[in-house]
Structures are given as C-alpha cells and as structure tokens.
Amino acid sequence: MTYYQWFSILALGVCVISAAWHFIRLVRLGKPEDFSLASGKEIPAIVYSFTGAMSPAKKESAFLHLPTYSAGMIYHLGTFAAIAIFFLELAGLISQTGIFYAGAFMLLLSFGCGVGIFIKRLVKPGLRKLSSPDDYISNILVTLFQLSAAIVIMIPSTAPVYYLLAGLLALYFPLGKLKHAVYFFAARYHLGIFYGHRNVWPPKPL
C-alpha cells in the first residue's frame, strides 16, 4: 500500500471513530421517557418520517424548492457512490468499463449539483448570512471528493489526489456539519416518535 492510501485509511478510522462516538452517545442517552398517554403509534410514524414525510408531495421545503431538492438528493447519492468507489479503488476493483464510466458520469452530475448548491449559498443573501465557513468547507470537500472519484475512474494515475481528498474529508468529518450523517437519522427517528405518540403521523384524511 502507498503512503497516501495509508493516510486515507487512517483518516477514515478517525472519521468512523468519531461517527461511532456520536452514535453511541445518542443510543446511550436513549429516547425521551414520555408519561403522557399515547393516542397514536410510534412505529408507523417513524416509518412515515423516513418515507412519506420526506417526499416532495408532503414536504413544503421540497416541493417549493424542487431544483434544490433534486440537486440535494443527487448530491447525497453521489456522496454514497464516491464512498463506494473509495473501497473499490482500495481493493483494486476499479476498471475502465462501461459500468464504472456510468458511475463516473453520475459522479460528475452529482459534482455539478454540489457546485450549484455552493453557488446558491454564495449568491443568495439570506443563505449567505446563515452560513459559516464550515458550510462552505464541507461543501467544497465533499464536492471535490466526488469529482476526484469520477476522475480516478477515468484516469487511474490521479489516485494520489483522490486519496488525499478522501483523507481530508474524513479528517474534517468530526469538526463540522458533516456529522449530520449520523444526526439526520436520529432527527427523523425523534420526529417519528413525537408525531406518532400524538397521532399526528402518519397523516389521516381530513
């Protein structure tokens, strides 16, 4: 293994330990004890929280902002794909074949979405005022990681840059908002519990 591969693996270790620490802390703290008598069911509401409630048909933040919502969805899919590419590359399983080229194309599309989201944050005054350096850094690291994953498929000699970017992204994970990779699931879970207990979710016809 090369030094840059070792660097990225060690960085990934830091990232995983950090994510695990956050996750274990959440699990240990557990869900709120609620003494009020439930009028609904939590499990169907948790399922709805992760499914129907996320759809543009129900979520105003999605249907009022369909381009941003779509870009966000593609961007997140691209991130997962780039992570998969990382392990495939490490295992030497990447080849210049149709399926990987298709993956590279998808990553380029996702990279474009990342750039779009970055520009939107930069250009829209309301979003700019809301943003911290962490918002920009997180976007830049993830977007470049996706771009480098696409390039490494097509041009294997760029692997050192790819591993370096992967390592930097993993090292940055514990510091900023990338942690939402853990907290997103916890947030949807808590919403499901809350609305399910009170019979608000899943929604019923009026």
Add this chain to the structure above:
Amino acid sequence: MAELTKEQTGKGLQVFENLKDSKLLTHLNSCVHCGLCAESCIYYLASKDDRLTPARKVDIVSSVYRRYFTVAGQIFPSLVNARNLDETTANEMVDLLFGACTMCGRCTMHCSVGVDIGYIVRTGRAMLSNMGMVPATLQSTVIAAVETGNNMGIPTEEFVATIEWMEEELIDEVQNPEAKIPLDQRGKNVLYTLNPREPKFFPLSISAMAKIFFAAGESWTLSSRMYDITNYAFFSGNKNESLLIAKRLFEETEALQAKTVVLAECGHGSRAFRWEAPNYLDRKMPFEIKTSVEVIAGYIREGKIKLDPEKIKQSVTLHDPCNLVRHGGIIQEQRYILKNFIRNFIEMNPCGTDNYCCGGGGGQLAMSEYNDRRMKIAAIKADQIKATGAKIVVTPCHNCVDQLTQISQSFKLGLQIKTLAEIVAEALIID
C-alpha cells in the same frame, strides 16, 4: 442592557447539561443550514426578513451550544459560527425566540432534515428564563397564574358570581331549572376547565359548553379553586412554574375525584396539560384527559346531542390551532363536528397540519412589545380567510379567537369568530 453576570451565563447554559435523553443533542446537531424552512414560517413570509427564518432561530441556540460543548466550537469558534453567550447574543435570542416565533411547529414538519425547530426555540426560551430574561409582559401573565391561580388574576368571588350569572342565563335559555353549572362537586364524570378569558371577557362560551353538557346529560363540574387550563410558563420556558401550574390542576382533579378532565378550547393549555404535564410531574395521569373537541365529537357520534343543520346559514371556515393539530393530533374531530351541521363549510388552504398559525400563539398575545410584528404576520391568515369567502371563522382555541378577532378588525374582514362550543350550542336541538 447590563452585561450578563457569570451566574446568568451559567444558568443559561444549564439547559445543555445533564441531558436526560438524546432528543436535544440530536436537534442541536442536525441543522445543515439549507435555509429551505424559510417559506414555512409566517414571520418570514410576511416580512421577507432573512433574520426571521426558522434556521436562524435554531442557529442562535445551537451556536451557543457549539461554543461551550463542542471541540470545534471551543477551539475554532469562527469556523462553525460558535457564539459566546453574552448580552448581544442573549438580546438577539429574546427578539428572535420570544418576539419572532409562535412555536407553531409548521417549520418542523417541513424541515428538510427533521430538526424539531419548535423544541429548539423552547430550549432557547428555557435558557432565557433561567437567565431572568423572559419579556416582562409574558412573565407577568405567568406570575398572575402562580400567585392567584389563574392568569387573569380573577378573584374567586368574581368567578363564582360569573358562573351563577351564566347558570341563570342558561336556565332561561333552555327553559329548564335542571340546567346547572355545577361548582366544586365531587365524584363527577367530568371536571371541566376554562381559559380565564372566558369568565373575564367571554362568559357566554362557558354557558355554551354548559348547554352542551346539559343536552348530553353529562355528569360534570367546574372547580372554583383551579379552573385555569392555560400554562403560560410553557411559553416562557420555566419548567418549575409549568410544573407548579400543572400540579394544581392535577391535585384539584384528584381532590374532586373526577374521572376525566375535559380541557377547554385552548390550544396551548390542552398541549401543556395533555402532553407535557405528565412529564413535568414525572408520572402517568390516573385520570383521563380529553379536549372538549373530542368530547363534543363523541356526543354526536353516540347520539347524545343533535344539531340543527338549518340553524347556521352563513359560510363557515375552520382555523386549526397549531397546538391542538400539529402538537396534539386533534385534526379530524373538529371537522367531523362542523360537517355534521354546517351546510356551507369551506376549508382554508392549506389546512390541518399544514395550516398557518394565526400569529397569536407562543405567548405573542401576552407580549404587547411585539404587537406590531404580530399584526404584520397576521396578513398571512387574513389572506387565507379572505380566500375562503367565509363569514364565520370557527376555532377551538380562545387565544386564536382573540387574534382572529383582531385580524378581522385590522384587515376589515367583517367576520364572526366563534369557538366550536359556541357554534355547536347555537345549533343544539334541546328536546
């Protein structure tokens, strides 16, 4: 304002310490600053002021959390916008969390991640409460409730006299001496609560509900010692005062040995006692708790009351109180009741769990310092009502009644605003 003392800062930060579960930690760490929640908030919609978006309200609370409780916030505060809890931050928190949020929860339902924004706002209010920075107008309402037993400071004699007067009115109306408004009677099926606005300003809403109980043949009573369903400490964020107020109603129900507490038409009061009080008290309630909306719907379903569909000729729309609907799951019952006897019922758009807040929630009606802002955001609700063309707006919440009445006057809508009990009582068929 004067600089914050170290003690104040410490008390403010206490809300982040000794976490009992993972909920607060989760929601403090989840916002990704996408800003897509803006259009779900009536403050932003009415003002287009970026400062008033839900994300900014979450951020000011979580930025303080990050500063003191995260490694990045302690070492690189600028990187993650971690803020010191100083007087500038605290004053901004007061303005945003008390003055620019009704805690309606609409943004929470539509947040792209799932941050419980209302819960974070309430946490921020709890911080300010610990620091002694609750707006004086809101705090005086809480103090009135704590010191006198009701938030309007109504003396018991005055309350009893009002009830006796309403009983006479009811007997006259139904022409039956058995139509009583019982006070302090033990062992009844129902202990009915009131919003103190009723005995103070709208006593006819008490007789309206009494008429419904009479028609249904209900065994019920009011309490002269503790009838106040409101709990403004829930809005101020003071858990001790919330507990004290909730405990009084709990103890009175026990003392009167009532089987069911029926909550008057008060959104936040219903939420505070039905959903929050058991957690303030750290125990399950040994009696049933129902809203009057559920009770009236039950009477209709069981055939205990009958309503005359010819009585209300005008078009009617429904305003859903946020605390009853989004935070209480009472969504279908009010519609079931109205559709039972209203010929011309028109829904607002959006409605149900997506309904816009009237602007009076979250303690806004008690905080006169934010009146201008409150009436500015009311334009959203005024437009919603206008679009229905309805002449009567029904809402099962006295707070909403007050705000909607002001909306009708300010925007010259010429509406009648009624509680559910009032419109049902009007159409009641008394055999």
